[in-house]
Amino acid sequence: MSCTATNAPFPFRHTTTSWVWLSVMVLLWGFSWPATQVALTAISPLWLATFRFGSAAICLFAFLAVRGEISLPKRGDLPIVLSIGLLQMMTFTGLGMIAMTRTDTSHSVLLAYTTPLWTVALAWIALRTRPSRAQALALATGLAGVAVICSPLETDWAAPGAFMGAGFLVMAAIAWSVVILHVRRHAWVSSPLSLAPWQMLLATLPLAGLALAFEGTPHAIDWTPKLMELLVFIGPIATSACFVISAEHGRRISTYAMSNFTLGVPLVGIAGSVLFLGNILSGIFLTGLGLVFGGMILAARSSKSR
Template sequence: MTLTRIVPLLLAILWGFNWPAVKIGLSEVPPFALRMVGLGVGALLLALVAWAIGRSMGVPRRSWGPLLIAGVFNIAGFNLATVFAQLTTSTSRAAVLTFTTPLWAVLFAWLFLGERLDRYRWMALGIGLAGVAVLSAPLLSGEIRPLGILFPMLAAVSWAIGTVYQKANPIGGDRVAVTAYQLLIASAVAGVGFVIAGETLPTSVSMPVAWALLFHVVGATAIAYLLWFLLLDRSTAGTAALATFSIPVVGVLGAMALVGDRPSGLDYVGFAAILAAAGVTLFAPQPRPD
């Protein structure tokens, strides 16, 4: 099996199962603390990898501004919003709503970069918004809280803004080093929240939580981000997109197996709509420039 075939599979497993892993971790670790430590240790591990393989940690001076902004939106905003999403709604709903990121990225690229929207992408936006509406329907009966929709959508929008911004403002430097810096920036943002919220680190955790945190920090943060940038270096954009397309599917299945999620029939309709919309966005022909 070639690298470009096995890496998407590994990413789907690592990032998909990270959803229930974080849910388990949150049972004993406060949200800001979990992100502060998880992202910080992930940054340290990536920095050690960069040092071990002889990569430069230098970043051009002109790139520090874009690096800071990208780190805030790509990783800090996304990770903090997803962790609070898991505290306010089911893991499966949070995972799928967050996967509306490709739809928002297409919309923001049209608004701010002038990228053309063709009929496929208009169709994807319509289907995706319909899926969001279906997943939001339980708000009317009080089955879920408004924050259970708001936080996953904030995560998706934050990631999309970071993606579009970084596309418009490329960051110089080695990709492993740049990722480590973005993780470190996000850890610092979470650290500010940790202090303001008055959280404390637990003195001990149970064995299931310890294993979940180990998977989250080493597997889903350090290793997964390293694999992601390796994939981007060695494959086409379509292959990389395939990795993200599989994540919410694995996330839902993992949530059902590990944390007892039981989506309703209406949930599955919303899931299918969002996955269909994301699939159209990711795999539709590229629009011709105006």
């Protein structure tokens, strides 16, 4: 999820508290990836995405109602509501969950979080923003890692759906990158938190329609206690609660620090896939991981002065 707010100085005690909450957010976001992989064994991907954002939207509407802060999006914020709702939430999550039925968690989370690399590439191609030397190095390093992970040495292209899985994850990352560029240039009228439930609702409705069209009605789902626990974790906790943490505490540190801090999400996701799902990380994957993560760090550092 992305959230933009004006940074302002806060007392040291408040900033320290924010680091604690943001650490919790990174852990929850990271562990939501293996949780999603487990949930996908019991529920189809588009219905899972629908339940995720539907439940998260309900929780955020309730949270804002208690605070007396529910309001319709202002006209000036409609473009960002559409962008985040349809590209980041619907497209990124929908494609990502479909891809996760074709590939393991460690590969999924790493390819999905290559967004900083595609942001540099899209700014160069679409906005004619020539990358600095550091950004060009970041892009080359990260894409070399993607090439390693997607090479026949690491990915079995003969496996059913392997090409679709990798392709959908890259497309999802590019869709999120478009939103990142939009967020950087958007003049916010309302706070990101007040717009979030509307964006989630906007993502939920077409996801439900697509799920009905391609996956049928959800009557065959076995609503076990384990599945319900996973849905609560993926939706209300790892989506709505983490968005509140991001909105409330992300503004208390610099945007640069926030960008670097959230790089921990894919690392937590990969670690979770090893701990909870038994994923085995090959030497080739670790090499690609090092290159991709190095490129992401370089991309984040190079954006500090731009």
